[in-house]
Ligand SMILES: Nc1ncnc2c1ncn2[C@@H]1O[C@H](COP(=O)(O)OP(=O)(O)OP(=O)(O)O)[C@@H](O)[C@H]1O
């Protein structure tokens with residue numbers, strides 16, 4: 201074969217390879233990234249002068265794929281894979297050092313490698329953007345659902361508030377009429393107790409729907425946190441749960457409704473205690489950034505299942521056995537945080553347990 205013929209053949213191989221890689225990339229799917237990279241590596245290999253002896257290795261964020269097992273002593277050329285201008289991996293070609301020298305790689309092969317690395321980087325960028333768009337869409341759908349639920353809930357709560365107040369009022373009136381009837385009085389007490397319970401549920405619903413009157417003022421939240429903890433000190437001890445408070449600042453000022461702040465901390469701590477194992481540790485952290493006061497409450501319990509993570513802030517979502525919880529605590533917290541223009545996220549702690557992070561804007 202003449203030199204020109206050989207060069208031409210190499211060029212054809214290279215173009216075929218580029219064409220194949222491009223088609224693989226067009227059809228790339230984020231869920232099958234490993235397979236896609238493998239296919240790219242296999243195509244790329246065919247573009248080299250000694251396809252049977254060349255190993256292609258692609259390494260990116262967390263994924264590594266190669267066409268062969270490995271070459272122990274190798275000569276290599278490589279090219280960086282950049283995602284959003286940041287080096288996030290490499291594309292490498294290897295030959296066995298016992299048979300080849302680094303100079304055996306052609307200049308064109310380095311160019312081919314660079315070209316494919318660029319394409320892979322672009323593909324990873326595209327997949328990253330797709331992923332972000334999807335998660336943004338999910339977040340918006342969730343916020344929509346929550347706000348619709350909030351409106352429905354506010355309606356229901358309003359409708360129930362008056363009749364419940366009437367039931368309570370008339371039951372109290374009956375009490376005097378039935379003074380001499382012990383049995384009837386006992387029944388009446390049950391009616392009253394249950395009505396009070398229902399009114400509490402309605403109150404929580406109204407909190408969730410931000411229908412409670414709010415009294416905003418400048419508060420130092422540290423005493424609020426300490427208060428809520430003191431209120432729960434006995435519960436911590438009874439349930440054999442330990443706690444630690446990590447606050448470095450002397451004061452943390454914020455514009456907020458102090459009662460609602462206590463309500464946030466109280467609800468999160470009640471949950472943390474409930475879901476803590478015996479002798480588990482609950483950590484309460486508060487700090488400030490330039491714009492926000494950040495509150496973190498974490499525990500060492502089981503954390504959330506993926507399903508629970510989606511639904512924790514929805515009213516009536518509970519995994520507690522019937523009678524133990526109404527599933528309103530976190531929806532109330534969510535409502536309060538939203539009315540303070542803040543954000544709340546629930547996550548699983550990488551070690552173990554749940555972690556809630558609340559950010560409330562300082563002004
Ligand atoms: N710290 C936590 N660890 C694990 N799961 C949690 C934690 N906090 C909340 N959850 C999950 O979120 C659900 C909803 O919590 P939420 O406080 O809204 O309601 P609840 O605690 O079940 O009932 P209520 O607060 O009305 O007594 C819980 O049932 C539980 O599944």
Ligand SMILES: [Mg+2]
Nearest residue numbers: 467471529530
């Ligand atoms: Mg709760």
